[in-house]
Amino acid sequence: MTKNTAALCAGKARLGWASLHPGGWRCTIRAALATTTMAMASLGLSLSTAQAQVMDNYLEAQPEIRVATPLPPKHDDTITVPPFITPQAVFPDGFGVLSWLRKRGVNYLLSNTNEFAGAITKPTKGFAEYKQGSSNAGQTAMSLDVNWEQIAGAQGFATHVITVGRYGTTANRMFGDWLNHASEDYGGGGNVVVHLVTAYGEETLFGGRLSVAVGRLGEMANFESSPLFCNFQNGSMCGRPKAATDNPYVSGYPGAVWGGRIRGRPQRFIYLQTGAYAAEEGIYGDAQHRTGFKYNGATIHGARVPFEAGWEPIFNDELPGHYKVGAVWMHAPTPDNCLSATGRPYALTGARPLMRKNTYSAWFMMDQQLVSHDHSQKRGLILMSGFLYNEGDVALRNWETYAALIDRGMFAGRPFDTFGIAFTYERMARGVQRTEALMLQGRHRAPYGFLPNHATGMQRHASVLEVNYAVHAARGFIIQPLFEYFIRPNGQGNLRNAALLGCKTMVEIF
Template sequence: MTMYPLRLNGMKPSRPSRSYIKLIKHIALSTLWVGCAWLAVPSAKAQVLDEIIGNEPMLRVDTPLPARADYTTSVPPFARPEALFPRGFGMTDWLRKRGIAFLLDNTNEFAGAITPPTKSYPNSQHFARYKQGASNAGQYAASVNVNWEQLIGLRGFSTHSIIVGRYGTTANRMFGDWLNHASEDYGGGGNVVVHLVMAYGEETLFGGRLSIAAGRMSEMSDFQNSPLFCNFQNGSICGRPKAATDSSFTSGYPAAVWGGRIRGRPSRFLYMELGLYAGENGIYKNEQHRTGFKFNGGNINGFRLPYEMGWEPIFGKNHPGHYKIGGVLMTAPNPDNYYDVNGQPYALTHRRADLHHDGYGAWFMADQHLLNHYKDSKRGITALWGFLYNDKRIALREWEAYGGVIDRGLIRSRPFDTLGISFTYEKIAPGVQATETMMLDNAQYNRLPNHATGVQRHAAVLEVNYAIHVYRGVIFQPLMEYFFRPNGQGNLRDAALLGFKSHVEIF
């Protein structure tokens, strides 16, 4: 395919920031910010960010069977993270004795740019008037898990439901980035008081070795995910690596579709799972799923069939790891990012893009606890890394690679504080690059796809944070984010942000 030179109505685009000195200054400033916040907080013990409500389904995926040979439980126990009001004034204790687990939490995320954005051009049709600013976004979430065996005797049967309310906005769009949110808790919640995320039933058989679930489900809560991801705030990794939901038909928290999955454990440390999820058009748009309570199938136009196999070894003196590989096939119609229905570049012919009903994706993900601090297996260093690949005919991101380190309890007196560093890299599909180049060369186009103001090629996001355990059920996490090539564009300045994430487990 032919690639065209980049032109913006004769204007020379600004060069991307390549100054390592500036980056070092931003990291130093963020380190000072983290240090000052840490010094202001007394020592405490307990909960970590792995245990937020949105991670409940993932925790059930990533927990191997107990070592005891006599393990015969019908419904695996529900999570009970440390909370501000651990007994719920007696309410949560009363409910749990009857098989009902109720959790309520709040997550808030703030981010503010400390670098100026790319200057807008008064006569340009492509650049918005970007600004240097800050934003705040968050959500409150509640979950209800019911053990129906304990409640009325239905052996092995349980139900799981989560509702959220989201608020605020995200700072990345202020400097032109639409690929990765600076605050992950933005969007998808419908801007309503109550948004239904998921509601499904699960049957557990053979002492936990077989699990069958169906209902309103989020595919990304069971596949290509990890409870470690939201130890970070930026949307390139928190929630799930962004390439996982590159298709608008992929259901990721807080969106759900009709679906089901079967998970089997042939051995203690090995699982295999297969799912079938509806491809529902508009699951992230208010007109279709504003409240999440739209249950009819009128907008279903295909399906997604994910498969995943995971190995969960424990090496040496309690060094757990999780290694998973999987893939997905998709029949929902996705437009080609380069060709029209006649096999020609639609940027030149102005015809409708070709549709594909045979999309696919694949992934490998891993995390490994490497060493313990002070001979405590609950503390230490964990590394995580992975690679996701999408069908480049229909994807925006052809692939994404990520890596990170989570160091928990480095300081002896603060066993549950967590230092985190993550880096993600996203490669934009070649068809997207070629289409945008042609459109920029063609004066008839006033707007590019994907909110682009230049050719999208590749992007990266770095995050450094320190999660401080403030009090029982309360976490405060100062952080720095650095966006390389915002929106995947070389004509936008790099952006550095300082902010914080807070999490309060109420019940």
């Protein structure tokens, strides 16, 4: 028998249904129109052009922003801590307290992101559990950065802590899609007030040419990352393309594990980085990781070692770009998505899946500003694209590709409003398809409810389209009406496409 390529374990624990908020399409349209009206009404509000808040300048993106920032043109080797980000906020000085702390090396930020989505199409007939409705999800995030060089004279040393509190649910499960969330701010946070995302120390040497970080880290905070991804709401794009976190051992936001990474910049526009992260079981489950304050190694089964090289040119002094290529090797037992230890499909034998070690993934990502508005590196038309590949024997998504356009300041009178359109395409592994085909053929023994990945039919490929417009409504406040379209939900041809209207808001409080 030919060896087939990959997917997640058929016996993977199912996620429980969260409380959903059903409602008709009329309610969804009214809600979307109301938020759009609010956005349009805000066009007349005053705008601070000096430090306007934008979707890709948010506190959870601090690690991504650091990766995407080249060295300054006039460089010296003085050891120093890179400046902390301070997004435009509703209360920028924190009533005098935060400005006093920042002068002394302590940076505290607090923000809220809320994401609404509702279906305007009816779900596929014949599935009693699917319904037409809307949902809301969000998070409150806190960041604390401390410059220990300024406080205690520890040259180049800083610490970073991020926590979140998440709430709500996501609409995609209402129409049967478990691959891509309609709202990215959902899950992994344990539905608690405080969930630890990261807590680590970072040493910067040689004027920023070398950076070393150790502690509770998320691998995806530095690798396969970009702050531009969360100009969108859907989970196939926001955070990072979903294929990047296809393996259950990958630590992506808001999950973190023990780890470390080292990044060097041999030249102003070039960086090389590598790291080692614990391959820990159940990162996104509630059993031990609900609050994120789990420090023991009882569920660590190996390590993940990524490598990435990046080139960050600035053409004509006004058109920045970011190009990166990388791969990750993982030494942790991961179930084959088709074969058992006997070499035959476990869908036929009923045996446990074959466990594989030494697996890998690889990626190429880029973004390039094509047009500059008013000769600005911050405003203009940006093209994003990329390709992610997972070893087919141990993945659900064999590969994924994406493309997006982001235009900030397309209207002269609205320099910080942002238009975005993104499309993602995911191809399921052949092993997944083989397993599901065998189970469907013998469905008297393996009914629909027992297919892997919450499938109700054959999973082959899936796509998600999103179009949005983010309005800088006031200082520290963004409102973003959006449209999402799910093609072949859950990768299945037996589920009808789904269209959603929604709205994402982001408020930087401090």
